[in-house]
Amino acid sequence: xxxxxxxxxxxxxxxxxxxxxxxxxxxxxxxxxxxxxxxxxxxxxxxxxxxxxxxxxxxxxxxxxxxxxxxxxxxxxxxxxxxxxxxxxxxxxxxxxxxxxxxxxxxxxxxxxxxxxxxxxxxxxxxxxxxxxxxxxxxxxxxxxxxxxxxxxxxxxxxxxxxxxxxxxxxxxxxxxxxxxxxxxxxxxxxxxxxxxxxxxxxxxxxxxxxxxxxxxxxxxxxxxxxxxxxxxxxxxxxxxxxxxxxxxxxxxxxxxxxxxxxxxxxxxxxxxxxxxxxxxxxxxxxxxxxxxxxxxxxxxxxxxxxxxxxxxxxxxxxxxxxxxxxxxxxxxxxxxxxxxxxxxxxxxxxxxxxxxxxxxxxxxxxxxxxxxxxxxxxxx
Amino acid sequence: xxxxxxxxxxxxxxxxxxxxxxxxxxxxxxxxxxxxxxxxxxxxxxxxxxxxxxxxxxxxxxxxxxxxxxxxxxxxxxxxxxxxxxxxxxxxxxxxxxxxxxxxxxxxxxxxxxxxxxxxxxxxxxxxxxxxxxxxxxxxxxxxxxxxxxxxxxxxxxxxxxxxxxxxxxxxxxxxxxxxxxxxxxxxxxxxxxxxxxxxxxxxxxxxxxxxxxxxxxxxxxxxxxxxxxxxxxxxxxxxxxxxxxxxxxxxxxxxxxxxxxxxxxxxxxxxxxxxxxxxxxxxxxxxxxxxxxxxxxxxxxxxxxxxxxxxxxxxxxxxxxxxxxxxxxxxxxxxxxxxxxxxxxxxxxxxxxxxxxxxxxxxxxxxxxxxxxxxxxxxx
Numbered sequence: 001x002x003x004x005x006x007x008x009x010x011x012x013x014x015x016x017x018x019x020x021x022x023x024x025x026x027x028x029x030x031x032x033x034x035x036x037x038x039x040x041x042x043x044x045x046x047x048x049x050x051x052x053x054x055x056x057x058x059x060x061x062x063x064x065x066x067x068x069x070x071x072x073x074x075x076x077x078x079x080x081x082x083x084x085x086x087x088x089x090x091x092x093x094x095x096x097x098x099x100x101x102x103x104x105x106x107x108x109x110x111x112x113x114x115x116x117x118x119x120x121x122x123x124x125x126x127x128x129x130x131x132x133x134x135x136x137x138x139x140x141x142x143x144x145x146x147x148x149x150x151x152x153x154x155x156x157x158x159x160x161x162x163x164x165x166x167x168x169x170x171x172x173x174x175x176x177x178x179x180x181x182x183x184x185x186x187x188x189x190x191x192x193x194x195x196x197x198x199x200x201x202x203x204x205x206x207x208x209x210x211x212x213x214x215x216x217x218x219x220x221x222x223x224x225x226x227x228x229x230x231x232x233x234x235x236x237x238x239x240x241x242x243x244x245x246x247x248x249x250x251x252x253x254x255x256x257x258x259x260x261x262x263x264x265x266x267x268x269x270x271x272x273x274x275x276x277x278x279x280x281x282x283x284x285x286x287x288x289x290x291x292x293x294x295x296x297x298x299x300x301x302x303x304x305x306x307x308x309x310x311x312x313x314x315x316x317x318x319x320x321x322x323x324x325x326x327x328x329x330x331x332x333x334x335x336x337x338x339x340x341x342x343x344x345x346x347x348x349x350x351x352x353x354x355x356x357x358x359x360x361x362x363x364x365x366x367x368x369x370x371x372x373x374x375x376x377x378x379x380x381x
Numbered sequence: 382x383x384x385x386x387x388x389x390x391x392x393x394x395x396x397x398x399x400x401x402x403x404x405x406x407x408x409x410x411x412x413x414x415x416x417x418x419x420x421x422x423x424x425x426x427x428x429x430x431x432x433x434x435x436x437x438x439x440x441x442x443x444x445x446x447x448x449x450x451x452x453x454x455x456x457x458x459x460x461x462x463x464x465x466x467x468x469x470x471x472x473x474x475x476x477x478x479x480x481x482x483x484x485x486x487x488x489x490x491x492x493x494x495x496x497x498x499x500x501x502x503x504x505x506x507x508x509x510x511x512x513x514x515x516x517x518x519x520x521x522x523x524x525x526x527x528x529x530x531x532x533x534x535x536x537x538x539x540x541x542x543x544x545x546x547x548x549x550x551x552x553x554x555x556x557x558x559x560x561x562x563x564x565x566x567x568x569x570x571x572x573x574x575x576x577x578x579x580x581x582x583x584x585x586x587x588x589x590x591x592x593x594x595x596x597x598x599x600x601x602x603x604x605x606x607x608x609x610x611x612x613x614x615x616x617x618x619x620x621x622x623x624x625x626x627x628x629x630x631x632x633x634x635x636x637x638x639x640x641x642x643x644x645x646x647x648x649x650x651x652x653x654x655x656x657x658x659x660x661x662x663x664x665x666x667x668x669x670x671x672x673x674x675x676x677x678x679x680x681x682x683x684x685x686x687x688x689x690x691x692x693x694x695x696x697x698x699x700x701x702x703x704x705x706x707x708x709x710x711x712x713x714x715x716x717x718x719x720x721x722x723x724x725x726x727x728x729x730x731x732x733x734x735x736x737x738x739x740x741x742x743x744x745x746x747x748x749x750x751x752x753x754x755x756x757x758x759x760x761x762x
Binding site for chain 2 (some may be wrong): 002003004005006007008009011012013014015016017018082172205206207210211213215216217221222233234237241242250253254283324
């Protein structure tokens with residue numbers, strides 16, 4: 001096991017009716033709250049009313065319009081409004097995009113620097129405190145200190161680290177009205193988050209392997225059940241908790257991580273505008289195929305413990321584990337080939353160029369250069 | 382899944398050489414640190430020197446002599462010393478007893494009330510901040526807000542809740558010099574902590590079941606390996622992490638808990654002075670036998686997923702799951718029958734009386750009265 005530090009101070013408030021607790025979670029000493037929203041689905045599913053009701057008597061400013069893949073251009077407007085109004089607490093109401101965007105707003109409110117500079121600095125610690133009301137399980141942003149921000153004018157998408165939400169409210173009932181495709185992308189995103197932290201060198205930590213495998217089995221078990229019964233409370237509760245636990249540090253203690261699939265997926269989103277979870281479903285099988293030698297032992301373990309693959313030669317079992325993974329995404333109704341989403345050579349060439357431009361190779365072993373990224377993408381054609 | 386709130390702000394600093402980081406973890410604004418110790422084993426295994434070296438330049442007061450099953454009588458002396466010296470930070474260096482005791486000192490330093498009154502109040506929130514350097518994996522106290530305190534004069538042992546340690550430093554190398562019996566008791570304690578949170582109503586949360594089962598399988602796998610090779614870093618790292626993750630709230634999100642085995646075990650310790658982990662090894666098989674109807678479905682799941690028991694009738698599989706559990710403790714070299722430790726009818730009668738005196742029944746289902754506690758104990762004779 002590697003040495004590590006684990007720290008996660010977010011208070012998770014989970015369950016039916018928990019939005020009503022908002023008033024208690026935001027300190028009484030707060031003078032003005034800025035509530036941030038996405039495009040308006042919360043007006044249709046009742047979340048907006050629940051939030052406003054819970055904040056009755058508090059001084060509230062609303063900021064609407066944080067888009068999927070939150071754009072720095074939009075967030076600059078939120079920071080300007082927040083500074084003008086003297087906001088001292090932020091409440092993000094939405095999915096990962098609204099929460100990620102609000103993390104950058106929280107940093108921007110405490111800084112005179114431009115927001116993109118803050119993203120490029122990779123880590124910001126001086127932030128306005130924030131809480132969240134999660135509406136779409138997927139990114140884990142509600143209980144971690146990361147955020148991914150897009151810059152529309154240059155088609156860039158980069159991650160940075162900041163503060164943890166003080167609290168996050170997760171009511172599985174708010175997911176009942178989600179479109180099926182958003183749920184599918186959320187399940188894929190959750191699955192790949194776990195894989196990025198699990199599909200690495202085996203035997204680093206028995207517990208982390210067990211916990212990641214337990215989450216993967218859970219997601220695999222609930223995915224078809226959720227498709228058949230999307231208003232089932234217990235299924236959506238397991239989904240919501242899987243997404244949060246899949247990216248809050250609980251499964252990375254003392255182990256290495258990979259994140260190549262995400263780095264390639266972010267580029268596809270930045271260049272082609274495809275939903276994050278959908279990009280991962282196309283890239284992960286390619287990553288596994290290209291890195292199958294390096295990841296062979298863990299792929300065998302994954303095949304056996306997650307998919308029950310025990311028979312056949314080593315190579316056959318690895319093949320089947322990768323096929324099962326691709327099959328999981330296809331069963332979610334997602335494309336697993338770039339061609340299906342009209343991603344072509346132009347995108348591949350640009351991603352290769354960007355990977356090379358970084359000056360360092362990515363992945364657990366630090367060996368994914370532009371050329372390897374191209375191989376992965378060509379494997380997903 | 383039940384509604385729940387999860388919150389755990391302890392910073393876990395884990396790994397080889399991590400005691401040297403102490404200086405950075407204790408805020409510079411602290412004016413005087415009281416370091417609390419047990420009986421002196423830290424002087425022999427090098428931990429004391431490492432701690433003192435890491436605190437060089439800080440104003441330090443030492444308090445020695447917190448005993449196993451920390452006694453309120455001892456802790457009163459520590460509070461008097463801390464108040465006299467104007468201590469504003471506590472550092473517990475030891476196992477669960479030193480850490481539990483220091484939690485009560487942390488509360489006592491902020492209060493004019495007697496320490497036993499604080500224990501009886503069940504929950505204290507105003508405390509002096511504290512950190513820990515763990516030397517014996519077992520209780521999980523290094524990353525939770527609970528503590529169990531004994532009162533020697535009345536043979537009582539009660540738990541209360543207070544604040545989380547700000548940080549805990551876990552270096553697996555400090556466990557290399559532990560006596561084999563302490564390691565065995567620590568493994569038993571860890572195992573039973575997990576069981577108290579797992580052996581309840583099935584299907585409350587897939588993830589919590591998976592995570593608890595993963596921890597149980599880990600402890601079962603490493604226990605004999607540790608007995609054979611007690612200076613193996615990776616094994617001891619897995620043990621240390623299992624003990625911490627087994628009682629820090631990570632496996633109780635949205636699920637019910639039991640704790641009957643602990644409540645009976647605490648009484649045996651209070652009345653007979655037997656080490657905590659050793660009492661649990663005697664009581665748990667009895668609890669499972671007496672509550673086998675109520676816990677039948679979960680015992681079957683446990684048998685299959687933790688012990689691989691798939692054949693036989695329902696009753697046979699349950700029998701085997703309980704036998705495997707008792708066998709695990711015996712393989713650790715622990716007694717699993719009260720007679721082996723000279724615990725007799727007098728103790729059973731007193732425990733029955735104390736259980737009845739509470740005025741409420743214990744356990745997940747709230748049905749463990751004095752009479753049921755007697756049945757459990759008679760089953761362990």
